[in-house]
Amino acid sequence: MAGLLSGERTELPAYQKLRRQRILDAAKSLLRSHEYESIQIRDVAAEANVALGTLYRYFSSKEHLYANVVYDWSVPFNSADQTWAENLGTIECISRRLQMALAAFERQPNFYKAILMLRSTNDPEVSSLMQQLGAVLEEPILSDFSMLPADEAADITAMVWCVLMDLVARLLSGDKTMDEALRISDRFVKMVGLRLEQFEAEKA
Known part of the structure; x- marks a missing residue:
């Protein structure tokens, strides 16, 4: 079970934590086979075998x-074994991370579509949660750029995620094919590589 987001109640009794996770698992199960817009909150309650009022005790909307x-x-993707990256250079790591993210999109497009929609929410609580998620997902990429000044590493990390989420949006709309998305991703990574080469030359 992934850790609770900050702002979530962390002192729930064990049985309530299990019930909360059951609701999350039910909602995930529905999202695997249905688009976010088509899922009703009552569908999740029914899938989790809890009353609608019970669900609203854990989640406000x-x-x-x-x-x-x-x-x-x-989050489990970030906590997964990272040994694959140990013998790769920075650019190879970034390239692999983008390829893995696009492969995950191909397997579960509804989750990425939900992320895109939730990023544009007007609900301040949800917006805060999505910002936390963004920070968690960006952490390994930020670490990849640790040789750069902190502000530049943060800026390039943000660019990587902007490119990824734009490619996901284009894939969802049918504007790009997966082959095209991978090609654009590779070209973007090569441009980042040029900056890293420049940085190394400046240090020499």
Whole structure:
């Protein structure tokens, strides 16, 4: 079970934590086979075998629920074994991370679509949760650029995620194919590589 987001109640009794996770798992199960817009909050309650009022004790709205769902789904990717990156250079790591993210999109497009929609929420609580998720997902990339000044590393990390999420949006709309998205991703990574080469030359 992924950790609770900051701002979530962390002192729940064990049985309530299990019930909360059951609701999250039910919501994830529905999102695997249905688009976010088509899922009703009562569908999640029925899938989790809890009363609608019980669900609302844990999550104040559908947006709040699914902000937690995409966090619970995404965070294990960051905590997974990273040994694959140990013998790769920075650019190879970034390239692999983008390829893995696009492959995950191909497997579960509804989760990425939900993330895109929730990022544009007007709900300040949900917006805060999505910002936390963004920070968690950006952390390994920020670490990849640790040789750069902190502000530049943060800026390039933000660019990487902007490119990824734009490619996801284009894939969802049918504007790009997966092959085209991978080609654009590779070209972007090569441009970042030029900056790293310049930085290394400046240090020499």
